[in-house]
Amino acid sequence: xxxxxxxxxxxxxxxxxxxxxxxxxxxxxxxxxxxxxxxxxxxxxxxxxxxxxxxxxxxxxxxxxxxxxxxxxxxxxxxxxxxxxxxxxxxxxxxxxxxxxxxxxxxxxxxxxxxxxxxxxxxxxxxxxx
Numbered sequence: 001x002x003x004x005x006x007x008x009x010x011x012x013x014x015x016x017x018x019x020x021x022x023x024x025x026x027x028x029x030x031x032x033x034x035x036x037x038x039x040x041x042x043x044x045x046x047x048x049x050x051x052x053x054x055x056x057x058x059x060x061x062x063x064x065x066x067x068x069x070x071x072x073x074x075x076x077x078x079x080x081x082x083x084x085x086x087x088x089x090x091x092x093x094x095x096x097x098x099x100x101x102x103x104x105x106x107x108x109x110x111x112x113x114x115x116x117x118x119x120x121x122x123x124x125x126x127x128x129x130x
Contacts, residue, residue: 002026002119004096009124020081022096030099030107031079035092044111046070049104059108086128096121
């Protein structure tokens with residue numbers, strides 16, 4: 001099981017930007033970000049999957065499409081989340097996740113079946129003020 005360490009959280013005003021980073025102790029084809037706001041259920045934000053040919057596929061929750069971008073550096077075992085046009089409703093603890101043996105279909109399915117994932121980071125807090 002890989003170990004995940006997040007960084008980059010902080011406080012920002014609405015409309016601002018933050019970039020989250022996550023470094024893993026090993027390689028996982030499926031990596032991504034989840035978040036949990038106070039009093040709410042944990043939800044998938046974005047996942048990225050590197051196929052056998054080396055190309056990346058991405059999947060986002062509707063509410064962040066066009067504002068957030070997930071990317072990865074496989075050489076560094078890192079995944080990033082660029083968050084632009086932040087809104088107060090984006091306030092949450094953000095968790096880096098990994099599913100080392102998942103295929104693309106299950107990587108996407110992890111949005112609703114997060115037990116498919118096998119590694120979670122400790123979280124980094126993002127606070128967006130209005």
